[in-house]
Amino acid sequence: MSKSLEEVNESVSTENKKSVFKKILAFFGPAYLISVGYMDPGNWATDIAGGSQFGYSLLWVLLMSNMMALLLQSLSARLGIVTQRDLAQASRETYSPFINYILYFLAEIAIAACDLAEVLGMAIGINLLFDIPLIQGVMITVLDTFLLLFLINKGIRKMEAFIIALVTVIGVSFIFEMIFAQPEMDKVILGLIPTMPNETALYIAIGIIGATVMPHNLYLHSSLVQTRKFDRSKAGIKQALKYNFIDSTIALNLAFFVNAAILILAAATFYKVGMHNVAEIQDAHRFLQPLLGTKWAPILFAVALIAAGQSSTITGTLAGQIIMEGYLNLRIQPWVRRIITRLIAIVPAVVVITIFGEGVTGKLLxxxxxxxxxxxxxxxxxxxxxxxxxxxxxxFHISRVTQIASWIVASIIVILNGKLVFDEINGWLESAENPLILWLTVVPLAFAFLILLLYIVFKPFFDKSNRTIHNHSPHHLKLQFPKGQTYSKKNIAVTVDFTTADEVALNNAFELGGKEAEYTLIHVVETVGAHMFGDDADDHETTVDEKLLLEYESILKEKGFKVTTKLGFGLPDKVIPVLINQGKFDVLVMGTHGHTGLKDLLFGTTVDHIRHKISIPLFIVKQ
Structure with missing residues (x-):
């Protein structure tokens, strides 16, 4: 399996830092990319609705959500640091393909919902500040894809610096908004005491939890922490866990400040004067100047909204890439992945605005x-x-106390969501003209998801046999071992990549050389560590690939074949020709996935580059 965000995996060194401050600074960054997801335009909509309808009384929900977020993000970071797997990869290696496809589908729905909020929010900000129509604003957000490509090509630290700059813009904007609004501090403090005014408040509260504790951030954080290269000893991992927790605490408290500021702003302006139905971001922007008496209030509001939308669309696109690669193990070229992810967000936004108009954006958020x-x-x-x-x-598993706290958080979220789903479906059944359709579609679907949730909750407690992270294994290959024939090729090189293409390549190699030939199995490790450190690379994928290559060798030797192995590091189209030209081979056998044309654009091509750089015949076999 490839590394998570392999372009930047382990690209930031935290070693050889002379001072503790420099050491901590080297680890700081991933949580700030996470924090923007906690202050995206979807949060704005729920915070404005909560503040205008219920004043300061739902501030405690934001505080509770922030504490939940800190706990869950620390778990996500722990998973990535210790196992060198993001959450999607860990799920793929643990659950059956059927369960994984469902989890992937649900994760994509979450990404689509998240991206929809971010795209709409940024488009609204552009509309408010520059008076550009909303549809055109949505189309402009496609440029985020190219900005992301530019930033990630410059390195993860440049991207982190850009995001931190946007977070600073948001924070400074709301410091001034608080100065303009002059909230009643005694009511702010009372708002931290848990209360639930009515059913509508519960709906808003669940929306706040959904906007604050975001599922895509759990996938993203477990990947971003892997951008740091550190000592993989027990002490090194402990240090990485500690510094990442400090990073998360600072970043998420900044996000809490922004969310609280939005709700407080809505309470101090709209709720205070009896405007309890302000849920649209556009309405909030329009009423700020007359209520606060300064033109800077709406300007700063729109600027902060654009910054929030811009930063959260970048991280949302990264999360989409992580989920697609992790669950499906689908390797397509980075720019294609990001265009697809961005379109998944833009198309629903355009359709919704076109059909329902701009007036429903607040409810949609x-x-x-x-x-x-x-x-x-x-x-x-x-x-x-x-x-x-x-x-x-x-x-490095979590303690019993942390496990209990985590399960309490999960239970709160699941129970609240269960009540919301039950109430929504019950309302649909009561108001529907033909409830039988709902009984045959929505109700069974809800029960199916409930069963899936229960399965995920309880299966690990009863099934102790599958408790390790699995990797691809060569033992499933259906290899043919011909006997008693005459063969012309005596020294054959075969490239392997631990996919089903290996089966075809090896069988064709056997037809060329039989048991008399000498076979050299070549595999190239493509991680960032391999690119940077070559033979000195010492990461998880190198270890796994080396083990699998030796398993291939062992299987074939048991069958009487003469086999050696070579492990290369870097880009296959550059490394393979070097290895071939250094050896005395009669032929190189390569298995391919048989794609051409458009698929070459999607997946890239290695064979064309190699065949011009080697001096022996190249035997290409399609899967």
Whole structure:
């Protein structure tokens, strides 16, 4: 399996830092990319709705959500640091393909809901500040894809610096908004005491939880922490866990400040004067100047909204890439992945605005956050199981107290969501003209997801046999071993990549050389560590690939074949010709996946580059 975000995996060194401050600074960054997801435009919609309808009384929900987020993000970071796997990869290696496809589908729905909120929010900000029509604003957000490509090509530290700059813009904007609004501090403090005014408040509260504790951030954080290269000893891992927790605490408290500031702003302006129905971001922007008496209030509001939308669309696109690669193990070229992810967000936004008009964007933003909240259980529960597992976590599993706290958080979220789903479906059944359709579609679907949730919760407690992270194994290959024929090729090189293409390549090689030939199996490690350190690379994928290559060798030697192995490091189209030209081979056999044309653009091509650089025949076999 490839590394998570392999372009930047282990690209930031934290070693050889002379001072503690420089050491801490080297680890700081990933949580700030995470924090923007906690202050995206979807949060704005739920915070404005909560503040205008219920004043300061739902501030405690934001505080509770922030504490939940800190706990869950620390678990996500722990998974990535210890196992060198993101949450999607860990799920793929743990659950059956059927369960994984469902989890992937749910994760994509969450990404779509999240991206929809971010794209709409940024488009609204552009509309408010520059008076550009909303549809055109949505189309402009496609440029985020190219900005992301530019930033990630410059390195993860440049991307982190860009995001931190946007977060600073948001924070400074709301410091001034608080100065303009002059909230009643005694009521702010009372708002931190848990109360629930009515059913509508519960709906808004669940939306706030969904907007604050975001499932895509759990996938993203477990990947971003792997951008740091550090000493993989027990002490080194402990240090990485500590510094990442400090990073998360600072970044998420900044996000809490922004969310609280939005709700307080809505309470101090709209709720205070009896405007309890302000749920649209556009309405909030329009009323700020007359209520606060300064033109800077709406300007700063729009600027902060654009910054929030811009930063969160970048991280949302990264999360989409991680989920697609992790669950499906689908390797397509980075720019194609990001265009697809961006289109998944833009198309629904354009369709919704075209059909329903610009007036429903506020309700749509809140609904998107409720959808996110409904998907949370399917991300949180696997995460808790993974980080509680002593085998997977190699001794760095969470303590019993942390496990209990994590399960309490998961239970709160799942129970609240269960009540929301029950109330929504019950309302649909009561108001529907033909409830039988709902009984045959929506109700069975809800029960199916409930069963899936229960399966994910309880299966690990009863099934102890499958508690390790699995990797691809060569033992399933159907190899043919011909006998008693005359062969012309005596020294054959075969490239392997631990996919089904190996089966075809090896069988064709046997037809060329039989048991008399000498076979050299070549595999190239393509991680960032391999690119940077070559033979000195010492990461998880190098270890796994070396082990699998030796398994191939062992299997073939047991069958009487003469086999040696070569492990290369870097880009296959550059490394393979070097290895071939250094050896005395008669032929190189390569298995391919048989794609051409458009698929070459999607997946890239290695064979064309290699065949011009080697001096022996190249035998290409299609899967």
């Amino acid at each position: 809140i609904f998107s956050q409720v959808v996110l909240s409904l998907q949370l259980g399917f991300a949180i529960i696997p995460l808790i199981h993974f980080v509680s597992d002593k085998t997977k976590m190699k001794g």
